[in-house]
Amino acid sequence: MNDRTIGRASFLGILGAGALGLFYARDVGNVLGRVVPQSVSSIVPTSGWRIYTVGNSMPTYDPATYRLTVGGLVDKPASLTIADLQKLPRANQVSSFHCVTGWVVDGVRWGGVRIADLLDHVGADSSAKALRFVSAEDPYDDSLTIQQALLPDVMLAYEMDGGPLSRPHGAPLRLVMPRMYGYKNVKWVKHIEVQASTQAGFWEQHGYDVDAWIGKSNGYFS
């Protein structure tokens, strides 16, 4: 080994380790995530949640003025407070959250209402085929077919991990659709339009798939 190979070997070694990291580094990150205290990882994420917002600022929840409006193909358009929603049958679930950019959070505890109970409440028309969820974060929206929205693990959540939904996670109400990527899980839901068909949501207009099934979408040949 001459003088030059030392430097070159170190250089190539770092490149190789970094390239291998593309496949294995998440496990290292997850170990770090367990070691690093919550107070640090809430500022500098090692694993788990990232907060993505698209608007000019994050919406603020005011219980006095907040109403979830439900309109479109319904018999009884509704305007509901969170307290109203809490009077509907309560659903609980534990599910994983997959972001399209690759990070995953397992074991998230959600509390809220099933879509079926909400649709019963407003009396959805038989011609209705889709739901469009409009966020208070302008211009974010996204939609699901009614069939997708009625899957047993889809809900509108007002609670997360044992407490009220926090502002970065979409307070007071977000859609939870664990079988699809995070961008379908609209935060800060303020309006639900019951309509005849789905339409491309915010990220879908930027190239993502409308049917965002985890592992089966967002590929050129999927």
Next chain:
Amino acid sequence: MATSPEPARARRIQRFTRTERTLHWMHASAFFALLATGLILYLPALSTLVSRRNLVKNVHIWVAVAWAVAIVVIIVVGNTKRLAADWREIETIDRDDRRWLRGRKVPQGRFNAGQKINALLTVAFALLFALSGFFLWLGERDHRFLFAGTGTVHDALTFLSVVLLVGHLYLALIHPSTRHALRGMTTGEVDVAWAHKHHAKWVEAAEK
């Protein structure tokens, strides 16, 4: 301050050519722009403060593309031979360098062993940033290329680069015996007396 009885205008020697300086400052500017936008995308506190994710993300990606193009242009259009010689020198960690790294006062070349390691790491990190960044971009569009650790590698490189940057800025701007080197990267020239003290092997070879 220099205590040598030399005339007010010290003798200077060229340390960095225009190509090397252009490469350095282009990389530095791009790094700061990418760091600023990257931290907004990465740190929850900044993400929620700034928001406008799509815009910030596009700026980050296009600065990265511009950075990559600029690197290639500087290497091709600039003094390629000189850059190749720099790289040869940087890769060569000789016996004196290894002793220097163990804390011995040994004469050093145009780059001391610490500068060589900084340069090796900077280039390696830049290539890995580009590689992991490319797969972050591609993986979002085609999930066959969404590898589990890509984001972690990109994040870890950020931490390591910031550590490296802090050390580099301290030595270049604050530390009394090394901060003279900054003028080598701005004007291209350093005082011969300073160079004799810190990079003896280089000056002696250059003056022969």
